[in-house]
Amino acid sequence: MDSDSATPAETVRKEPLFEASTQFRNWRFSPEGLARIRERLNDVAVAAIRNTFEVDQPGSSSNVAFLDANEEVLLVKLYLTMISQLCAMFRFPEEVEATAVSYLKRFYLKNTVMDWHPKNVMLTALFLATKTTNNPISLEAYTSHIPKTASSDVLDLEFLVAQSLNFEFVVWHAHRALWGIWLDLQSLPDAPANLSPSIYDTALNHVRASRLTDAELIYSPSQIALAAFSMATPELALQWAQSKFSGNESNGLTLDTIFPVLELVKTMILRDGHAPKVDAVREVDRRLKLCKNPEKVAGSKAFVAKQVEEERKAEEKRNKKVSEAQKEQSDPFGETIQSTSLVDYGDDDD
Template sequence: MPAIPRFLFSGSSDNSSSHVERFVKNQNIFIRILLLISSRFKMFPLSTQKKYWLYNDENDIAILRKEANAEFIAKHGADMPEDKREKHFLSVSEERVLQRFYESQLKEFCKRFSPPMPKPTIATALHYFKRFYLRNSVMDYHPKEILVTCVYLACKVEEFNVSIIQFVANIMGDREKASDIILNNELLLMQQLNYNLTVHNPFRPVEGLLIDIKTRFPCPSNPEKLRPYIDEFLEKVFLTDSVLLYAPSQIALAAMLHAASSTNVNLDSYVTDILFSGEHLVAIIEAVRKIRSIAKCVELPPRDLVKTLEKKLDKCRNQDNNPDSEVYKQRMQEMFDEEDLIDDEKYAKIVQNQADHDEKVLGVTKVSPGTT
């Protein structure tokens, strides 16, 4: 963006220039900035996020999770009596406990990451994690393995450039194993996301709202004081299903109004008189109310319950996708052996093609060792 001349934001020395003219100039500049900031957001109505990953209500999301759970149990518990199934496998609600726990673990991993990870990267990783488990069971793919894969993919998509070596340096334990898990799961994750990797987060709309408030609304005198409360609210929202239910602009507005409420700033007239017309106001207010209500309900599951469910998960998870299982190791070895065989065949073909070429061009026939 070209630099904005400083005189456009300061008092003019030309006495003939009216206050109105200066105000119009300043306002036009701010509007241009607002449009630039929100340019990516304006694409949201046409995005894959809106088309494929925004649901009508919480019931739609619950149905998808229930289907993923039922599909896994039907596949892996077909020979079990009904009563044994219920004890052996995780229920939908138990899966949700683990999902919520690992969402919080994902957030904490990102906050401790070195070098410091930008907020949009963290938010995108959480989006990926939520989307993945709409149609997959935690019993099929362990959350701790999908978690790091989501973060690694988000780093690429959001252009937070870290190598796989830098990335796994942030992981405790066997880093070579972690690297293998991430790289083996990366394509799977992209497939399950239907390659819809662009995520529209509420950060740009928040910046647009702050600029708009500074430009068109005289109170508060310092809108920047709202920012810490906005960030705090968004951190909570990313741990809820609101990101699968509401547009980034609605989430941004909910964050702004939460921050205003927390600092005793009244933005009611800004919303009702400046930001929205009457025909859209009721729906917007209801969406904001629901987002704020959902954010209030964010609670981490008890650690004792998580430990109990993780033990249950270890017994019922799909061993084909467990890097520590013999089944998984054997399958991976077979894949490597198959790749080696293909490489050997390719090499033999290259040698044969070269021999055929030499014979044709030079009239030389290569004799294999041991032949006369």
């Protein structure tokens, strides 16, 4: 059909909404793909930090025990559990918590804990999530309830977090999908008369456990939700799935293709869906103190060197701008009175 035509109804097509989302397009991986990304990030970080150590003092990196990719994941996981604690304290809606958890996971698919400690990133991710889910609170109210936290601890990383998320703020959540299944089930023609709310609560707890796993980076929210529901009540999950998929095989989805996937999700939830052992994480965090990127540690030699270099570049740019402005001034029609306003530092971001 002619796409330029102004006849109204023709662009009303049925594309599954989820498939148009940034989550579907940019934030789904295979388990192997995830592992590769994390290993590559870890390799690059270790090589760069080793180099920084060596520049500072040759030979100094040889006895540093850098973190490996799995240890990084473990540390991040601890801070995923802390998001839940903070959200409970602030009484944030579930959407805020789930969104912040997704942000923290996505952040560490672009960054390493050796550069950015999850303690700070977690605070920024949560604050950003309050805003992106339309539950904003003032920064002051936020930081004043979190011990030893200044405004700058939250705001300094906001751009970095937003950039790492690729400014893609919308997250589709499994707990919403679960709610949908629960509502659907009640309107089935042969719906069981006594649906106990405890079934839903049990399933919701499985969804919450899934947040501590990689499930959302691999499976769709509906797959996670159905798996969680199936863990709570296999019979009802099957009944719901049958109502959805019988006579609707045209989209390639059948019970035979879905249930094996559910098993994978369940296995993952049961295996990884719990808080990490504190001792193990403490050990990782102890080693992190010794192997984190010195360029990010205020006061270190490498940090100062980087600052000096950045200041030099900024100075260079300012000088260039001033000289350009002066050049313009020599224009016979130019204004000479407003010489200062010609240099607009605020607009300089080339």
